[in-house]
Structure formats: structure tokens, C-alpha cells
């Protein structure tokens with residue numbers, strides 16, 4: 001089952017000393033766009049086996065317009081298919097991860113065109129990315145911004161981040177998970193309060209206490225911490241990492257017994273990989289494992 005992953009993995013990019021790369025990081029200086037020279041709304045770069053995608057629409061607080069999502073989908077798909085990449089970090093600016101879907105772009109849309117074109121349907125392609133994605137959130141994560149963070153696998157927040165679903169104040173409702181994923185993350189009462197008022201937001205600390213966010217860091221550290229965690233994940237066995245992501249995501253879709261069976265079968269399947277032999281063998285031999293993603 002790992003046959004498709006048997007090609008030798010290019011290790012050249014992993015040789016870059018990560019500690020030095022992290023400490024030198026400033027988005028404006030280092031960001032490049034290798035996936036496409038024509039990116040308008042994103043900056044992308046790689047750090048060893050970690051891909052970093054920065055939402056970059058500063059004048060509109062990273063409001064999520066259609067063009068931004070077309071680019072985001074393409075870039076994520078490219079990194080997902082790139083064997084030199086093991087995990088992805090998505091971030092925004094210090095002021096805003098994203099202040100929601102672009103209100104000005106959608107305000108005149110009509111029901112029939114929304115329905116027949118499945119408006120926003122393709123915006124959720126991020127949930128089909130198989131490598132882990134960490135959201136490093138500073139500033140506003142409102143509406144679609146909060147929903148985008150929730151589509152990621154792990155959320156780290158800067159200490160001044162704000163999470164909210166203000167759609168009701170615009171005469172609409174959350175359209176990409178605010179009434180669904182948020183409930184699973186923070187429970188019914190908090191989700192109701194946030195979505196029904198549109199003005200009760202969660203601070204980073206409240207979001208951590210509620211379970212929406214894994215960790216809170218000082219704003220200027222959150223991206224480095226996200227990249228460090230992403231790097232740890234990226235240097236494990238990529239196919240086994242993908243199985244973990246798959247199994248945990250199935251827990252949202254399956255009844256418990258079916259989910260447990262799914263997990264057990266994937267656990268069995270890891271024994272078909274060289275990486276399981278390497279990981280357990282290295283433990284027994286008291287050395288570090290060298291995973292080769294096959």
C-alpha cells in the first residue's frame with residue numbers, strides 16, 4: 001500500500017538549519033512565491049519540509065475574496081502533492097488572520113446564483129488536503145476567518161487573537177462551519193452565544209480554555225512556534241502522519257464503533273510500511289529513527 005510513496009525523498013531542503021531559519025524569519029523579507037509567480041493574495045515559502053502560506057491582503061484585513069481562495073486552493077494542492085513537504089502552516093498578519101469573507105464582494109449576490117453556482121462550495125477544498133495544516137492566528141479571526149482556522153488541524157493563537165462569528169449582524173449566518181465545527185470545538189452554549197449575538201467573541205485565552213485553540217503564545221512568537229511544531233510533524237513518517245489525520249477526522253463523521261474499527265485497520269496497515277519497522281527498530285536499538293516515508 002505504500003508503493004506510491006517508494007520514490008526516494010529529496011532531502012536537500014531538510015538540510016537547511018531550521019533553528020537559524022526560524023530566528024531570521026520576517027514575513028515581508030523572506031516571503032517568496034514558488035508555487036506561482038502570479039500570486040496576488042498570498043505569500044508562500046518553504047522551511048525545510050514545512051510550507052508556509054501567508055494570507056496577504058493587508059488593506060482589507062485579509063478579507064477572503066474569491067481570488068484569494070482560488071490561489072489558496074491551488075497552493076495547498078501543490079504543497080500536498082510535493083514529496084519534499086510534510087506539513088503546512090497558514091498565517092495572516094499581526095492585525096488579522098482574516099476578518100471574514102469579503103462582504104463588499106458578496107453583498108449584491110442573489111439566492112439563485114448562490115444556489116446554482118454552489119457559492120463558497122470550492123472554498124472548503126482545504127479540508128481535503130491530506131497533510132497536516134497548522135493555523136497560526138494573530139488578530140481578528142472573524143466569520144470565514146474563524147471558519148478557515150477551524151478547517152485547519154491545529155490552531156495556535158497569539159495572545160491578542162480574537163475569534164468570532166459576526167455574520168448575524170450582517171443579516172446572514174456562518175456559511176463554512178461556524179454553526180457546525182464551532183459547536184464541536186467549544187460546545188453548544190458558547191457556539192450559540194457567539195453565532196446568535198455576533199458580538200460575543202472569544203479571546204485567545206478563552207479559545208484555549210474552550211478547546212478551540214491548542215496553545216497561546218505572545219503574538220510575535222506564535223508563527224515560530226507553529227513552524228516548530230509543523231517541522232516536528234513534517235520529519236515523522238508522512239504517510240503515517242496522514243493516517244493519523246485521516247483517523248481523527250473520521251471521528252467527526254463515524255459512530256464510535258466504526259471509527260474504532262477504521263483506526264484499528266490503519267494501525268494494522270502501518271505494519272506494511274518500512275517506517276513502522278524503522279520506528280520500532282530504532283526504539284529497541286536505542287537510536288533515533290530515520291523515516292523514509294515508505
Ligand SMILES: CCCCCCC[C@H](O)CC(=O)SCCNC(=O)CCNC(=O)[C@H](O)C(C)(C)COP(=O)([O-])OP(=O)([O-])OC[C@H]1O[C@@H](n2cnc3c(N)ncnc32)[C@H](O)[C@@H]1OP(=O)([O-])[O-]
Pocket residue numbers: 059060061063064099100101102103104105120123124140142143144145147148151166167170173174175176178
Ligand atoms: C474558509 C471558507 C470561508 C468561507 C466563508 C463563509 C461565509 C462566512 O461565514 C461569512 C462571513 O465571513 S461574513 C464576514 C464576517 N466578518 C465581519 O463581519 C467582520 C467585518 N469587519 C469588521 O467588523 C472590522 O473591519 C473589524 C472589527 C475586523 C476591524 O475594524 P477596524 O480595525 O476599524 O478596521 P476597518 O477600517 O473596519 O477595516 C479595514 C479595511 O478592511 C476592510 N474589511 C474588513 N473586514 C472586511 C470584510 N469582511 N470584507 C470586506 N472588507 C473588509 C474594511 O472595509 C476596511 O477597508 P476600507 O477600504 O479601508 O474601508
